[in-house]
Amino acid sequence: MASTNGPTPTGASLIDTGIFTSLQAKIDEESEIRDQLKTLVDNLSKQGRLTQSVLSRIHNVPSSALSTEVLDPSKQAIQQQVQTVQALAAEGSKYPFYKWNQLWQRDVQHLISNVQLHRWLETGQLVTVEEIGSFFNVPVNVKDQDTFHIAIEDYLLALCTTIEELARLAPNSVTLGDYARPLQISKFIKDIHAGFQLLNLKNDALRRRSDGIKYSVKKVEDVVYDLSLRGLLPKEEQSIS
Structure with a gap:
C-alpha cells in the first residue's frame, strides 16, 4: 500500500495562504x-x-x-x-x-x-x-x-499642566496690575503640591511631571516675595503672606 505521508511534491506550498488572507482582513x-x-x-x-x-x-x-x-x-x-x-x-x-x-x-x-x-x-x-x-x-x-x-493618571497629568499654566499666570498678573492673584495662585499650588506628596506614583511619566510642581511653587513664591518686598500686596493679604 502506498504511503499517504510521503514528501511534499516539488513546488507545492507548505503554508496555507488563507492564513494571510485572514490576517489582512484583521x-x-x-x-x-x-x-x-x-x-x-x-x-x-x-x-x-x-x-x-x-x-x-x-x-x-x-x-x-x-x-x-x-x-x-x-x-x-x-x-x-x-x-x-x-x-x-x-x-x-x-x-x-x-x-x-x-x-x-x-x-x-x-x-x-x-x-x-x-x-x-x-x-x-x-x-x-x-x-x-x-x-x-x-x-x-x-x-x-x-x-x-x-483614568486617574490622565486627571493627574492634566493637573500638572494646570499648575504650570497658573505659575505662568502669576508674573503676568503682576504686569496687569493684579497683585492679589499671585498670592491666590501660590496658596492653591502649594496645597496641590502637598496633595501630590501623599501619592505613591508608579507611572514614570506622571512621577516626573509631578516632581516639576515644586519648580512651579518656587516660581510663584518668588513673585509673591518680590511683591511683599515692594509693599504691593493688598493689606488684607500681607498679614497672611
Whole structure:
C-alpha cells in the first residue's frame, strides 16, 4: 500500500495562504476602527486648539474683563469638546480601551486641564476627578470592564499642566496690575503640591511631571516675595503672606 505521508511534491506550498488572507482582513478591520476613532479625535483636537486660544487670553486680560473675554467664550468651547468626548466614548467603548486610548489620551488630558483652569478662574477651587466624569458624562477609573473612561493618571497629568499654566499666570498678573492673584495662585499650588506628596506614583511619566510642581511653587513664591518686598500686596493679604 502506498504511503499517504510521503514528501511534499516539488513546488507545492507548505503554508496555507488563507492564513494571510485572514490576517489582512484583521488589519483592514483595525485600520477602519482607527480611521473612525481618528476622525473624532481630530475634531476634538481642533476644538481644543480653539479652547486653548481663548483661555490663553488670561495672560493679557485684566481680571475685570475676565468673565466676558475669557470665561464665557471658553465655556462654550469646552462644551463643544465635551460633546465630542461623549461621541468618542460611545464609539471607543466598542473596543478594548487600552488598545486605542493612546489616540485620544493627550487631547482628553488637555480638555481636563482646560476645565480645571476654568474652574479655578471662576471659583479658586479644584475640580475633582469625579466631577470631571460627571461633567463629561463618562465613567471614571473603571476596573471591572474594558470601556472608555477617565483614568486617574490622565486627571493627574492634566493637573500638572494646570499648575504650570497658573505659575505662568502669576508674573503676568503682576504686569496687569493684579497683585492679589499671585498670592491666590501660590496658596492653591502649594496645597496641590502637598496633595501630590501623599501619592505613591508608579507611572514614570506622571512621577516626573509631578516632581516639576515644586519648580512651579518656587516660581510663584518668588513673585509673591518680590511683591511683599515692594509693599504691593493688598493689606488684607500681607498679614497672611
